[in-house]
Amino acid sequence: MKINQIILQDEKLNLHKLVKVKDTLLDSAKKMHVSNWLWIYEESSMFFNFEIWEELDNAYLNKIIWYKNTYFKVIKINKNSQIRYS
16 A cells, blocks of 8 residues: 555644655766655645654554654545655
């Protein structure tokens, strides 16, 4: 299952709406495009905590993710077939 949009709730009941975007750059030395997938906040386009991106890729409903003495609970997952580019 490809997850492209996720909503997390932290222990203070704040919501974090995240989207997965594809960032493509031209590597001039190799003359090819290099792509990376990034998790960013939907509203501000700021990066979410890099250390838990892999857990977000494998998330499921009600999953608890611990990060630096804070927990996030997955409350909604959307599979969006459209790819967003940064």
